[in-house]
Amino acid sequence: MNRDEHVSLNTADTGAVGIGRTPLVPIIVPLQGRRCRLWLKLEGLNVFGSLKARTAHALLQAAERSRQLEQGGAVVESTSGNLGIALAGICRARGYSCTLVVDENTPQTSRLLMRAAGAALVTASARDGGNPVEARLNLVRRFLAEHPDAVWTNQYGSGANPRVHREWTGPELADDFDGVPPDAVAVPVSTGGTFAGLSAFFREWSPSTTMIAVDAVGSAATGGRAAPRSAKIPGFGSGRESDFLSSADWGRRVVLHDLEVAEACRVLAASVGLTLGGSAAAAVLGAIAVAIEDPGLSEIAVICPDMGEKYLDLIWSRSSEPTAIRSSMTEALACLRLARSASCRDAEFMPGARSCGIPY
Structure with missing residues (x-):
């Protein structure tokens, strides 16, 4: 690759100050007979408010x-x-x-x-x-x-989209863990650039890490059929198939209904006090759903693209609709309701992981 094609971040670059080095915040989720720890990469704390x-x-x-x-x-x-x-x-x-x-x-x-x-x-x-x-x-x-x-700028087709996550977000996540890879990484999908870049990075750095793609029902992003979404979560899924992804990029794929994701937003706020955006809540719920099925996954990094303040009128004002939630997600939501924040000074803090950067 030509050196000029590499993504660089000079913190003196106009408009680039405050991007990156977002905190990694742990929450503990009890599962049947065990528990897993989700490490939430809070990209909403970037300048401009998102990944x-x-x-x-x-x-x-x-x-x-x-x-x-x-x-x-x-x-x-x-x-x-x-x-x-x-x-x-x-x-x-x-x-x-x-x-x-x-x-x-x-x-x-x-x-x-x-x-x-x-x-x-x-x-x-x-x-x-x-x-x-x-x-x-x-x-x-x-x-x-x-x-x-x-x-x-073409976020749907420019190679700069996945490249920035392969060369910047991925190495930053590895540094967050001090070189001790998580068991899995859960990433919500829209254009697919974030997932493709992180998948490429982890294939080289930690091939054993399971990459979890989280998409929406009615989205074509990961190869499904595009369909109307009456309760659509902005920034989650897409009406077009990703130019960056193939099924070889993920180890597990989870497809969620928008109403399930909206419920996960509300449950997260109640259980651990985090008001996350819909795509972030989708990644959390998808991670738990996969962890329930795979006992080998106990430490999972979750990419949380933004916080929830922009969506108060779209997600938070909607009433809960339990009948719209599938039985498989009912169990995952029940586990999420029992989640708790984990202090960075917790004795159970993952060996090698850096301080989360937020005081508890």
């Missing part, structure tokens, strides 16, 4: 290095929320104009944050064709036809 800060930095860096994007240039991207917030913030810091194509499912709070960072928003609707992501991409192509000098 997508890493992706946005890498996408812009790739466009700059290829000379596609020059001073004063224009950027366009399709986003369900988090990438757009980060991209808008970094573009403003670096002097680029930014147009973001969102859809009717994009949370109002996310839209406000994008506009506050100076982005122009275009909203796709069903009349723009296909499911929400296809409708957004149709508008991106139309925008590029009308503005040929604009640069599409």
